[in-house]
Amino acid sequence: MTGIDARAGKTRGLASAGLVVAGGAVAVAAAATLAVGVLAGVMARRIVTPPTKRTDDTRVYDVDLAAGTITLEATMDAVLPGDYSFWFAADSGHARLGAIVGRTAKTVTRRILTVDFGDLTAVTRGRLGGYSFLGPWDLGLEFTNVTVPTELGDAPAWLIPAEEPSGRWVILVHGRGVRRHETLRAVPVFNAAGYSCLLVSYRNDGEAPPSADGRFGLGDTEWRDVEAAIEFAVGNGASQIVLMGWSMGGAIALQAATRAKHDGRLTGIVLESPVIDWADVVAYQALTLRLPRAVVQGALVVMGRRWGRAVTGLHLPIDFPRLDFVARANDLSLPILILHSDDDGYVPSAPSRALAEKRPDIVTLVPFAVARHTKLWNYDPAAWNAAILGWLGTLGTAHPAVTAGGDTGETAGKTDTAGG
Numbered sequence: 001m002t003g004i005d006a007r008a009g010k011t012r013g014l015a016s017a018g019l020v021v022a023g024g025a026v027a028v029a030a031a032a033t034l035a036v037g038v039l040a041g042v043m044a045r046r047i048v049t050p051p052t053k054r055t056d057d058t059r060v061y062d063v064d065l066a067a068g069t070i071t072l073e074a075t076m077d078a079v080l081p082g083d084y085s086f087w088f089a090a091d092s093g094h095a096r097l098g099a100i101v102g103r104t105a106k107t108v109t110r111r112i113l114t115v116d117f118g119d120l121t122a123v124t125r126g127r128l129g130g131y132s133f134l135g136p137w138d139l140g141l142e143f144t145n146v147t148v149p150t151e152l153g154d155a156p157a158w159l160i161p162a163e164e165p166s167g168r169w170v171i172l173v174h175g176r177g178v179r180r181h182e183t184l185r186a187v188p189v190f191n192a193a194g195y196s197c198l199l200v201s202y203r204n205d206g207e208a209p210p211s212a213d214g215r216f217g218l219g220d221t222e223w224r225d226v227e228a229a230i231e232f233a234v235g236n237g238a239s240q241i242v243l244m245g246w247s248m249g250g251a252i253a254l255q256a257a258t259r260a261k262h263d264g265r266l267t268g269i270v271l272e273s274p275v276i277d278w279a280d281v282v283a284y285q286a287l288t289l290r291l292p293r294a295v296v297q298g299a300l301v302v303m304g305r306r307w308g309r310a311v312t313g314l315h316l317p318i319d320f321p322r323l324d325f326v327a328r329a330n331d332l333s334l335p336i337l338i339l340h341s342d343d344d345g346y347v348p349s350a351p352s353r354a355l356a357e358k359r360p361d362i363v364t365l366v367p368f369a370v371a372r373h374t375k376l377w378n379y380d381p382a383a384w385n386a387a388i389l390g391w392l393g394t395l396g397t398a399h400p401a402v403t404a405g406g407d408t409g410e411t412a413g414k415t416d417t418a419g420g
């Protein structure tokens with residue numbers, strides 16, 4: 001072979017190798033794109049699909065009923081001061097836990113306040129929650145089981161009337177993956193302020209009639225059930241209505257306030273650990289899971305496009321710009337109280353702060369620290385109650401005998417009697 005032929009052969013070899021390398025790079029890029037797409041689809045479907053069960057995610061090291069203590073794995077929730085629910089045995093058992101009495105690097109020991117049902121001594125794992133009351137019967141207040149007629153059928157609710165009818169009502173809207181029991185914590189303070197309390201269910205929460213697709217609309221559809229609750233309240237004498245929502249319930253309340261027919265009867269909104277901007281929440285969750293930003297964008301696209309139905313099961317796409325109340329701040333007109341912990345751990349407080357900065361004329365932000373997601377009442381009930389009572393006073397709708405430092409009915413939960 002001549003030198004020219006050798007050089008030509010070498011060139012062809014290098015070119016061939018280059019094609020192989022380039023082809024490999026394309027294959028890797030395609031695989032990476034596919035992986036991002038799959039993750040985005042999984043994330044999107046998980047967000048809109050109602051959970052069927054909750055995971056027992058906290059290890060139990062010891063239960064001493066004689067001493068009235070339980071020793072748990074020292075998770076971020078387990079070390080929070082305050083009183084909490086403890087579910088165990090796949091939710092077939094429930095206890096209420098109180099003060100922390102001991103700590104090590106890996107464990108926390110808490111007081112057992114009550115064991116409501118189930119055998120706590122046989123438990124190896126469970127999960128903590130913010131529920132403090134299992135039903136309105138725990139509050140010692142008269143209540144009635146009612147149904148709210150919605151476009152999908154009758155949705156169960158609890159109605160706890162004010163001691164003296166005044167026309168003031170609050171509609172309490174729970175968050176994603178839980179039920180109306182979550183909202184019982186707000187009943188004593190509103191009842192003390194002279195409000196009738198309507199604790200509602202909504203589509204796909206496991207109690208109200210499901211939608212045809214069985215998927216959460218993240219507030220973009222559930223608000224219709226709150227509109228129905230407003231109509232129910234008006235039909236039963238409500239003339240001034242406050243909406244209160246926790247987490248996704250906050251997003252639902254904001255949608256109802258801006259889209260529902262209420263003939264001016266809405267007087268304000270209270271938001272606890274609220275979703276102000278869903279895109280921000282999705283981005284935060286992806287960051288927590290160490291997922292690429294492209295997964296976030298992909299998940300939002302999948303949920304927001306009609307073709308995404310094949311992945312999510314949603315009959316209609318979600319309108320994320322309509323769910324962004326930082327961008328839509330000027331669309332709000334009612335007084336708003338926001339209670340949010342900067343240590344939320346699930347729904348970031350930055351959008352709540354941003355909304356308060358954009359609309360200081362109507363938004364009152366009461367920041368918490370340490371309390372984490374939807375556990376502000378559990379962590380500091382006195383501050384939580386005082387914030388709501390003080391804000392109601394600015395509406396001019398609080399009961400004249402109640403002040404921010406007065407009796408909020410916190411001890412009502414000690415009574416066993418129930419009405420209804």
